[in-house]
Amino acid sequence: MNLSPFELPSLNPLRLCRQLVVALVALVVVGGATRVMEAGLACPDWPLCYGSLLPSRQMNLQVFLEWFHRLDAFFVGIGLVLLLVSSILNRRDNPRWLPWLSGLALLLVAAQGALGALTVTQLLRFDIVTAHLATALLLVALLSAIAQLLRPPVAGPRPRGAFLLSAVAGSLVFGQCVAGGLMATQWASGRCLRVAEGCAWLSAHRSLATPAASCCALLAILLLAFPCPPFARRLGVAAGALAACQVVLGVLTLKLSLSEPLVTVAHQLLAALLVATLPAAALALRPSTSVEFSRG
Numbered sequence: 001m002n003l004s005p006f007e008l009p010s011l012n013p014l015r016l017c018r019q020l021v022v023a024l025v026a027l028v029v030v031g032g033a034t035r036v037m038e039a040g041l042a043c044p045d046w047p048l049c050y051g052s053l054l055p056s057r058q059m060n061l062q063v064f065l066e067w068f069h070r071l072d073a074f075f076v077g078i079g080l081v082l083l084l085v086s087s088i089l090n091r092r093d094n095p096r097w098l099p100w101l102s103g104l105a106l107l108l109v110a111a112q113g114a115l116g117a118l119t120v121t122q123l124l125r126f127d128i129v130t131a132h133l134a135t136a137l138l139l140v141a142l143l144s145a146i147a148q149l150l151r152p153p154v155a156g157p158r159p160r161g162a163f164l165l166s167a168v169a170g171s172l173v174f175g176q177c178v179a180g181g182l183m184a185t186q187w188a189s190g191r192c193l194r195v196a197e198g199c200a201w202l203s204a205h206r207s208l209a210t211p212a213a214s215c216c217a218l219l220a221i222l223l224l225a226f227p228c229p230p231f232a233r234r235l236g237v238a239a240g241a242l243a244a245c246q247v248v249l250g251v252l253t254l255k256l257s258l259s260e261p262l263v264t265v266a267h268q269l270l271a272a273l274l275v276a277t278l279p280a281a282a283l284a285l286r287p288s289t290s291v292e293f294s295r296g
Helices: 013-036 061-089 098-121 126-150 162-185 188-195 199-225 230-255 261-284
Strands: none
Touching: 013 061, 013 126, 013 162, 013 261, 061 098, 098 126, 126 162, 126 261, 162 188, 162 199, 162 230, 162 261, 188 199, 188 230, 199 230, 199 261, 230 261
């Protein structure tokens, strides 16, 4: 096989996007664990940690969480650079939109890094920390969407309204996650349970839980009741199951008065998985007449 020196034939964009989704979900979860363990300032400087790439002398659980969070973000950035470069150099073999969406993802991860730096230099200011979380979740959704768009299109019937329902569910889940971030970064749930302060943030987070979970449940029921592509059905049912577990974990988190970090982190993990699942489900359910995309 004769290869141009500017081609990267071994880089599979679909596989890379899937790996990046996993890395981004891990990034969100480790970031949540960092907050729960009050380790956001465990590394007092940025981008190094105690002036070192590997602060072995200062290493403990809190330092490790913050250090690993930054390491994961670094590898996500490298992966997105590879995705963009490959999509440009091999544009004849890729959809025309891939370089644009890859570039958008790279801009988002750059913003994510800048917000990460500000969380340290601004001493965990709640609005910056929440923006940091929101940007990470946008990246999860975008990379999941790119991965779904790169899958071969599947013909077949789609239940009427399923695409719109999954898109609405995804928007509601994202909004609930941001509300949860605002609540968490101000420790509002703990203050509300202990001294009845900051309860408005907890109420906002809980008020979005019912419509978000209901949409996910309706999506799962709709896809089980009517013909649709098997992969879309699996995604929809997974979204319904994740939403149900998320509600249970949310109630359990409050029942335990936030005393069990593993339960709180599991709650954040399921939220990130939902943010990854619903955009993929929406695109898997898009009308079959729109699944073809031009290639360069």
